[in-house]
Amino acid sequence: MTQLDARPRAGDTVRGSAPAGGGDGGVRGKGLGGNSVGLTGSAVIGISTVAPVYCLTSTLGSTAGEVGVQMPAVFLAGFLPMLLVAFAYRELNKVMPDCGTSFTWTVKAFGPRVGWMCGWGLVIATIIVLSNLAGVATSFFWLLAGEVTGSPSVAALDDNKLVHIGTCLVLIAVATAISYRGMTATKGIQYTLVALQLAVLALFVTMALNKAGSGGADFATSLDFSWSWLNPFAVQSFAAFTAGLSLSIFMFWGWDTCLTANEETTGSDKTPGRAALIAMVVLVGSYLATAVAAQMAVGSGTTGLGLANPETGENVFAALAGPVMGSGLGVLLFVAVLASAAASLQTTFIPVARTVLAMSTYEAMPASYAKVHPRFRTPGRATVVAGIGTGVFYAVMTLVSEHVLIDTIYALGLMICFYYALTAFACAWYFRAELTRSGRDLVFKGLFPVLGGILLAAVFAKTLYDMWDPAYGSGSSVFGVGSVFVIGVGLLLLGVVLMVAMERRSPAFFRGEVLTKETPALVVED
Numbered sequence: 001m002t003q004l005d006a007r008p009r010a011g012d013t014v015r016g017s018a019p020a021g022g023g024d025g026g027v028r029g030k031g032l033g034g035n036s037v038g039l040t041g042s043a044v045i046g047i048s049t050v051a052p053v054y055c056l057t058s059t060l061g062s063t064a065g066e067v068g069v070q071m072p073a074v075f076l077a078g079f080l081p082m083l084l085v086a087f088a089y090r091e092l093n094k095v096m097p098d099c100g101t102s103f104t105w106t107v108k109a110f111g112p113r114v115g116w117m118c119g120w121g122l123v124i125a126t127i128i129v130l131s132n133l134a135g136v137a138t139s140f141f142w143l144l145a146g147e148v149t150g151s152p153s154v155a156a157l158d159d160n161k162l163v164h165i166g167t168c169l170v171l172i173a174v175a176t177a178i179s180y181r182g183m184t185a186t187k188g189i190q191y192t193l194v195a196l197q198l199a200v201l202a203l204f205v206t207m208a209l210n211k212a213g214s215g216g217a218d219f220a221t222s223l224d225f226s227w228s229w230l231n232p233f234a235v236q237s238f239a240a241f242t243a244g245l246s247l248s249i250f251m252f253w254g255w256d257t258c259l260t261a262n263e264e265t266t267g268s269d270k271t272p273g274r275a276a277l278i279a280m281v282v283l284v285g286s287y288l289a290t291a292v293a294a295q296m297a298v299g300s301g302t303t304g305l306g307l308a309n310p311e312t313g314e315n316v317f318a319a320l321a322g323p324v325m326g327s328g329l330g331v332l333l334f335v336a337v338l339a340s341a342a343a344s345l346q347t348t349f350i351p352v353a354r355t356v357l358a359m360s361t362y363e364a365m366p367a368s369y370a371k372v373h374p375r376f377r378t379p380g381r382a383t384v385v386a387g388i389g390t391g392v393f394y395a396v397m398t399l400v401s402e403h404v405l406i407d408t409i410y411a412l413g414l415m416i417c418f419y420y421a422l423t424a425f426a427c428a429w430y431f432r433a434e435l436t437r438s439g440r441d442l443v444f445k446g447l448f449p450v451l452g453g454i455l456l457a458a459v460f461a462k463t464l465y466d467m468w469d470p471a472y473g474s475g476s477s478v479f480g481v482g483s484v485f486v487i488g489v490g491l492l493l494l495g496v497v498l499m500v501a502m503e504r505r506s507p508a509f510f511r512g513e514v515l516t517k518e519t520p521a522l523v524v525e526d
Contacts, residue, residue, distance in 0.1 A: 046279030049254035051344030061313025067244040078248025084452025088427035090273030097268040100358025109426035120495035121419030126352035131394035137341035176387030179349035193343035200336035212296035221299035246413030260351040356382040403474035411488035417460035424453030
């Protein structure tokens with residue numbers, strides 16, 4: 001179907017007030033469907049993208065294996081830099097509510113090359129997450145089918161690589177189709193799926209606390225609650241802390257989807273920032289409650305149901321569903337993980353498609369990605385290409401190594417720290433002339449973003465150093481170098497190669513002639 005081109009043309013007009021940082025101000029529509037979601041819908045989409053139940057089942061074991069009973073403390077530590085960076089996003093969005101978010105803002109602050117790489121960091125991080133989401137959704141689909149039918153042979157179909165990859169590609173195709181149809185369709189589905197996730201998590205926490213100290217073989221490793229669990233300084237080593245922190249940061253990734261949907265949100269300059277903060281509070285509360293309850297019920301050991309048991313660490317809830325909730329209610333936990341992964345699989349297309357749309361609109365990517373569907377008002381081509389890229393990436397990674405998807409989660413922390421830190425620093429630099437105007441400006445536009453950026457940059461550097469060791473992640477290596485390092489650095493270097501190729505194709509953008517600090521934000525009116 002014919003797609004509308006969102007790129008600026010001669011004679012286009014802009015409307016709106018000037019941004020606080022200076023310039024002409026004004027807005028111009030990219031063609032996205034404005035006023036499609038409000039505060040609640042935006043917060044729900046942010047929570048859904050993070051996929052709390054999926055994150056918990058895939059990282060509780062890994063985090064416990066790194067830091068032991070200090071897991072709740074590491075979750076809090078991972079929340080702090082994210083909160084500080086969220087303030088940076090909020091302030092930048094107030095004056096530049098553009099769906100390109102990190103890409104657009106860092107270009108305006110630091111120039112086209114740094115901005116392009118920041119956008120690439122977001123795009124590739126999203127592809128990695130989409131791939132892992134699809135894999136988890138597929139596994140839980142067959143596990144749930146096995147539970148419902150009472151047939152172990154049905155559940156075992158997930159072990160067949162061809163069946164697994166085929167099912168995964170179908171789920172990716174369905175999620176792509178829903179995202180293609182726009183934010184209204186997305187929002188309606190997400191209300192139900194997010195409510196289901198939070199309700200089942202609350203039930204699991206309640207029943208896990210009830211099982212704690214109850215005795216029996218399954219709960220012989222249960223622990224009494226201790227406030228020391230919330231002390232990050234009790235972690236056995238700094239290397240273990242940064243590894244756990246990297247996983248924890250992954251568990252909060254996705255809240256910025258609220259911002260990338262800003263052009264489709266009512267009150268695009270204020271509502272997305274508020275929604276992001278609401279989503280983060282809900283997430284940290286859910287994570288702390290679940291971590292404490294699970295640890296009290298089964299402990300963080302490496303045997304039995306212990307959270308750090310390597311045999312169950314990749315999928316903790318699959319091991320805990322029956323013992324904690326029983327065979328009947330335990331099925332709900334399988335449903336919740338499937339719903340979480342499927343819901344996030346669909347909403348996670350939002351940031352990658354809209355970032356690519358913005359990059360294309362500003363001539364940083366091929367013009368074809370600036371096409372917007374005339375009926376659904378979505379970046380149709382960018383969404384479809386993201387779906388194809390996700391399917392290819394997952395299929396290749398699955399066929400290459402059974403450990404590679406575990407390592408991509410570790411590598412994902414590197415990507416997240418990379419583009420979040422750049423965005424945080426961009427905030428302070430963009431507003432540098434305003435930091436002395438008031439105490440509020442100094443704190444929220446300068447101090448908090450810089451502190452958040454430094455924390456994430458430190459995690460990035462330490463993680464980069466640690467992941468050289470083959471023991472980091474799954475323990476696999478490539479020519480003696482840790483596969484996590486190869487994946488993480490390799491994907492960033494791929495971005496450099498693509499950037500050089502785009503510079504030859506679109507030199508005007510890289511000369512700083514297309515997107516500057518004075519360029520009006522290309523957004524829809526409220």
